[in-house]
Amino acid sequence: MAAGGADKFSVLLPTYNERENLPLVVWLLARTFCESGNNFEIIIIDDGSPDGTQEIAEQLEKIYGSDKIVTREIISVLFSSGTAYIHGMKHATGNFIVIMDADLSHHVSLYFIKQKEGNFDIVSGTRYKGNGGVYGWDLKRKLISRGANFITQVLLRPGASDLTGSFRLYRKEVLQKLMEKCVSKGYVFQMEMIVRARQLGYTIGEVPISFVDRVYGESKLGGNEIVSFLKGLLTLFATT
Amino acid sequence: MTKLGQWLCGLALLGSAWAALALAPPGLRLPAPYRQALLPLPVYLLVVFGCYSLATVGYRLATFNDCEEAAAELQEHISAARADLRRRGLRF
Numbered sequence: 001m002a003a004g005g006a007d008k009f010s011v012l013l014p015t016y017n018e019r020e021n022l023p024l025v026v027w028l029l030a031r032t033f034c035e036s037g038n039n040f041e042i043i044i045i046d047d048g049s050p051d052g053t054q055e056i057a058e059q060l061e062k063i064y065g066s067d068k069i070v071t072r073e074i075i076s077v078l079f080s081s082g083t084a085y086i087h088g089m090k091h092a093t094g095n096f097i098v099i100m101d102a103d104l105s106h107h108v109s110l111y112f113i114k115q116k117e118g119n120f121d122i123v124s125g126t127r128y129k130g131n132g133g134v135y136g137w138d139l140k141r142k143l144i145s146r147g148a149n150f151i152t153q154v155l156l157r158p159g160a161s162d163l164t165g166s167f168r169l170y171r172k173e174v175l176q177k178l179m180e181k182c183v184s185k186g187y188v189f190q191m192e193m194i195v196r197a198r199q200l201g202y203t204i205g206e207v208p209i210s211f212v213d214r215v216y217g218e219s220k221l222g223g224n225e226i227v228s229f230l231k232g233l234l235t236l237f238a239t240t
Numbered sequence: 241m242t243k244l245g246q247w248l249c250g251l252a253l254l255g256s257a258w259a260a261l262a263l264a265p266p267g268l269r270l271p272a273p274y275r276q277a278l279l280p281l282p283v284y285l286l287v288v289f290g291c292y293s294l295a296t297v298g299y300r301l302a303t304f305n306d307c308e309e310a311a312a313e314l315q316e317h318i319s320a321a322r323a324d325l326r327r328r329g330l331r332f
Contacts, residue, residue: 023330027321056330063328133305146300150293156243210310238244 008039009112010094010172014084016047018102019056025102026060026069032108043070043091044102045084082189086179089172097175100167103214110207111169121202123169124194125209126162132208148229152191155237159198160206163191167209174202188232195240258282 011029015022026042033040042064044057054073061069070091085099096115098108111123126132128149134142152163164187170178177200182192197204241249261270262278269275326332 023325023332024318024321027325028317056332059330063325063330128300128304131305133307133310135307135311139301142304143297143301146297146304150297150300154293210305210307212307212311212314214314236243238242240242 006039007096008041008094009033009096009098009169010088010092011040011042011098011100011108012045012085012088012092013042013100013102014045014047014088015049015053015057015102017049017051017053019049019051019053021103022053022056023060025100026064029108030064030068036109036112038112039094041068041070041092041094043072043088045088046071046073047084048073082179082182082185085175089176089179092172095172097170097172098168099170099175110209114205114207115169118203118205120205121171121174122194122197123205123207124160124162125165125167126160126206127165127209127211128161129206130208132162132210134211134213136213144226148226148233152233155233156191156195156240158191158195160194160204162206163194165209165211166190168193184232184235186228186232188229188236191232192236192240195236199240 013022013025018025022044026044029040029042044060046053046057054071057069057071061071072087072091089097098111100108111125114120114123127134128146134145137145148164149162152158153161156163166187168190174197178193178196181196181200182189184192194204258278258281262275262281264270264275270278322332
């Protein structure tokens, strides 16, 4: 528990070449937390980005203070979300951990509200329910997303509507426990977290989120990605 | 039990029930009309499931929200952020 019994939120931001987006994400987070009056810290875990992300992170640390911005650099060719979270958690002093991508940020405040509402162990952002949604996706991308989610729901019956989203809030102990148990990589790892959380009896709340895809033009969702998704899904199907 | 395990158990249960009723030896058979209906049942169910899947995915695709206001709001936030950070001394 954080000192004084008040909640403190540690935001883990794994980054790679996010020089442009990082200041914006940090600014938005800082503003959201200040407005809601919650204590927070932002932990930036950079994978040796060559574009100067580290330097921007250090500037932000000067602006916001070292108690609010913590920067850590790892240089690892096998950098995956799991590695980043493990490193990040070592430095986290909050009792709640927020996990998000450094190129997306929206309405973090909804998460606190939901968590308080139901005292959930995990709050997961969903693009598929309520007024959640996406911006910047064409029909093909949406179809693949919905199709993949449908197959996942049929096979895994996970009890959460959006499994591949990576915008979540966890209680610190819950995240630590799940990290020990999960073995997958990439976004299959995100899926495994929710599935295992269900099995361990943790409560999961959902909030609708808007995923504004500003990088879609550059990211590819090719055959390879789809094949590795299916492989990951089948692995989870057979092992959980 | 894993999800795969659950599926295999379920399929084994339903499969054996169907086999027992539809492919029973002459002495224990149900009347012909019932057996004629039962025999193709697995295929029918597969087709029904296929249609259900298509309809569900189609519906969900059609109702997938497009967050116009969120995108616009984000643009505003970005301008505000850049201005404020520049004021605070960030060199982009």
